[in-house]
Amino acid sequence: MLAAVRDFFRGRGFLEVETSVRIPVPALELHIDAESSGDGYLRTSPEFRLKRLLCAGLERIYEMGPCFRKGERGRLHNPEYTMLEWYRNGADYRGVLDDTRDLVRHVCRVVRGRTVLAYRGAEIDLGEDWELVTVSSAFIRHAGWDPVAEYDGDRFDLDLVNTVEPGLPVDRPVVLMDYPLGAAALARAREGVAERWELYIGGMEIANAYSELTDPDEQLRRFRECGEARKALGKEVYPVDEEFMAALRRGLPECAGVALGIDRLVMLFAGAERIEEVRAS
């Protein structure tokens, strides 16, 4: 599978890069906690380093490697997991959805010989058009309220996990898109929604993508807001990544990126119910 992934990106002119796993400043996100390591932290995602490479002039890059998130262990979560993350200049979140669809179809063809995969009793045809659902309509339908019209952070995650996600079809890929601004801090906003999508296959969240935020002032403002919110929750507040901010001020081209959970992709092809079946925990 890993070879199929690399094969796909090579065919599209992407450069595979490797960025530090141990970094001085972890990503500042509201609900993601980093493990400390030596003088620094283990990365929770390669995002900020990859974006710095884009600022330095690289146009199509991807990285596949370990990421670490403190306290995340469950059926679909392991504190150490393998992330595939890629960025493409000139693309927006719709463009990288096409990349994702092509990638997943390619991997399926290599591993299964066709674009259909059987997972936990369902025949999933990746070759059919992928269903796009807005967060608004999914929530109105399954949870009875619209988080885009009025966002409630606590209620959003609870309903997403307990009501909306279980209501999504498991026999075909589903893309949940256009998130409330409160649920997508690093995405570009457009008409009151964030340009973010999440791909679900077999009932599992497989990938997350944004039209990336390129405005340094807006990014700094969101970092500061996030810091305050973490502090209010009693969580460790990481400093703002100054090297990243400096790169952002030099200029991040309009681009989009995707983060895909390789372990979960493997789970689909291995027919596994729990992440611990496909990787050591």
Place this chain on the structure above:
Amino acid sequence: MYSASDLKKGLKVEIEGAPYVITEFNFMKPGKGQAIYNCKLKHMVNGNTLSKSYRSNDKIDKPELEEKNLQYSYFDNGDYVFMDDNYEQVSIGEDVLGNGKHFLVEDIAVGVLFHNGMPIEVTLPNFVEKTIVKTEPGARGNTATNVLKPATIEGGYELQVPLFVNEGDIARIDTRTGEYVDRVRK
């Protein structure tokens, strides 16, 4: 108080004053969202089940639990009476003892879990010895151990025993399964 991140299967918690044990635990976390801890809980006394979703910042009460070693004394009018190290008597009902009531022998030492001073769980030793008071005589010389017959122990509990076991024999019983283990030679 427990934090939501302390929760796990088997943990004992207190909800609205009642002791519960977590029977199923699922950690869920949507991308970029907060962790949701979905639990199924069982009331430790009446067995009622409950489902609850906790968020990372939720706090859950820790039950006041105390474990004591008691000795069984006697049965009186529906209550099983035990004695602690200070010779204080503690009555424990059938509902808390469950199947364990069949395996009590005089002076047997048990572990009792108290919640706010009330006994809620009794742990017997893994094995007890009880005399067979009634069983049909088995075929002589038959030592096949996969052929069984019913037998009754003192107190009325019925279990399956090998054919060679006779009335008056002492059987060792696994209190966790209620099954015959072997015969005790005295």
